[in-house]
Amino acid sequence: MVPLVYFQLLSAALFVIGLYGVLARRSAVLVVMSIELMLNAVNINLIAAAAHLGYRSVGEVFVHFDGQIIAIFIITVAAAEVGLALAIILRMYRNRGTVNVDEIDLMRW
Amino acid sequence: MGLTANLYLLTPEFALAGLAVLVLAVDLVTPDNRKALLGWFSVVGLVALIVISLFMLWQHQDTLYGGLLAVDAFSLFFKVFFMGLGIVIILSSIEYVDKYLTHPGEFYGLVLFSVLGMNVMAMSRELLTAYISLELLSFSLYVMAAYARTNARSNEAGLKYIIIGAFSSAILLYGVSMVYSSLGVTHFAAIAEQMAAGSGAGPALWVGLALLLVGLGFKLAAVPFHMWAPDVYEGAPLPVTAYLAIGSKAAAFALVLRLFTEGLMPAVDQWRIVLAVLAAATMLVGNLVALAQRNIKRLMAYSSVGHVGFILAGVAALSTGSVLATNGVIFYVVAYSVTSMLVFACLISFFNMTGQEEIADFAGLADRQPFLAGAIAIGMFSLGGLPIFAGFTAKFYLFTAVASGGLLWLAGLAIFSSLISLYYYLQVIRQMYISPAAPAPTPLPVAGGQDIDEEEDAQSSIDEASNGVPEKEDHHEDGHHSPPPPMPPELALKPSALMIGVALVMLVGVFWLGVYPAPLLDAIEAASRAILPGF
Secondary structure, eight states, X not given: OOOHHHHHHHHXXXXXXXXXXXXXXXXXXXXXXXXXXXHHHHHXXXXXXXXXXXXXXXXXXXXXXXXXXXXXXXXXXXXXXXXXXXXXXXXXXXXXXXXXXXXXXXXXX | OOTTTTGGGGHHHHHHHHHHHHHHHHHHHSOGGGTHHHHHHHHHHHHXXXXXXXXXXXXXXXXXXXXXXXXXXXXXXXXXXXXXXXXXXXXXXXXXXXXXXXXXXXXXXXXXXXXXHHHHHHHBOBHHHHHHHHHHHHHHHHHHHTOSTTOHHHHHHHHHHHHHHHHHHHHHHHHHHHHHHHHSOOXXXXXXXXXXXXXTOSHHHHHHHHHHHHHHHHHHTOTTXXXXXXXXXXXXXXXXXXXXXXXXXXXXXXXXXXXIIIISGGGHHHHHHHHHHHHHHHHHHHHHHHTTXXXXXXXXXXXXXXXXXXXXXXXXXXXXXXXXXXXXXXXHHHHHHHHHXXXXXHHHHHHHHHOOOBGGGGTTHHHHOHHHHHHHHHHHHHHHTOTTSHHHHHHHHHHHHHXXXXXXXXXXHHHHHHHHHHHHHHHHHHHHHTSOOOSSOOOOOOSOOOSOOHHHHHHHHHHHHHTTOOXXXXXXXXXXXXXXXXXXXXXXXXXXXXXXXXXXHHHHHHHHHHHOOHHHHHHHHHHHHHHSTTO
């Protein structure tokens, strides 16, 4: 079996790449894609952990698929999130003619 | 025991979801000039649900779905509180929505869905459940922040909010995954068990908990994760700003309280100092930056950051042996919500009349609208923490709890920050009562264009952009230069009876909490005992 730490390293690397994308990308669409990358890193981490933890009982409850179930929920929620974000980005484009996050600065402190 | 044996305990949640879908459905067959009825319909539904929850769940103590959701005094308290908040928000947005926004039915539906999310947040005892309900709340708020869809500032608020929200969710989830991979559990109680037993403790667990804290910090707008709040608050339509400042904070604190008492109590020595520093930074930065604000929404945003700092100080003082800190936090959340709602109801009413939201626009308000000015003044006094108002009692309880929790320096700092905050609250009062009135008010083209054809408007704005006409960057300072909306909203001379009614109810609440909080404290005490281990 591949050691858990390899998966955790892969997941951490993906997460950091996503983080870099969020901070460095100028287009709102690419920022949203980077956030998706971060969420996928989370999924890798969860599924690898669930596979390694195996079948066991905690108190009275048997847990086996916790990690996979959380991952499925995250995939679903992430899809909804992208839908919403793209809808708002589309409104932004219609009203301002740009989705460059540097130009979205009507309000600043 | 089957998982569905006591499903009836979830009746209020099922009914609330049904009500929200029903409002969306009825919206389709409601004629355009009757949309306000949907708001009243939602309010009636929420009142009925409060009654139902109180009758069904009074003194109930149970868990559902193998411990995912708790039905106890804590969740009942917050359920009633959130649904009451939903009622007040809907009531105070009916006139605003009518005047400045399109698609009222969906607006009320979204409020109901977000209330559902908040209810489940207060009930959840497991990380995934908490996350899902948090997202239900956040998704509704993303849409509501961007609701004035032809208004570039509202769009910008929505975009900033959803990007920061999704980003912080990702961080939160990474924390969840680290906690899960080191402990193997996600139930709060099981997390506490494992931590107390010392299994799985290691760098991975601490990184996970830290990321969890960062994610929640973003949601709460705690310094240094607060930068999104003022922008989003300023751009969002006013009732939504009120909802963001009150509802999302209260719900996040309900979740934080349950997570920290039921789940993370064994590690209290590790996180106490972190939370205390976070609280100190939040209250100082929030209150200091608020001094420089000119826009009333931004002022309220920074003021809410400051109040989050106070409440976090209470969270830092949590301990297993005493209900003092939990009581203080819950009471502060309630008092802050009632007071803020009073101020926001008056601001919404003022905006409905004049379309203005700069602090300078309030000059001479005491002569023109003595009631509004008086109510705002009382709200500001209460937010600043002057006696006989709710703010004082709440601060008294909370700071006492912080001091007796061994964090005397934090309590001192909190009192110092309250003093700073009085300055900018009194500035608003000075504007209303002492500054001479401005000449006849002219409407500012803010939040929400009128009911104009969407395509046409989009087309014209794209044309404008491609013709190289830059958007006015500083609506702020000289809003009068930007093109006026096609049809300026007609200005009323008096606040509407509905808004006066909402403000009056909140006013009574502020005085009641300030003078005789005992009945509420009893309910809060029961709620604290439900979540604290060892009671």
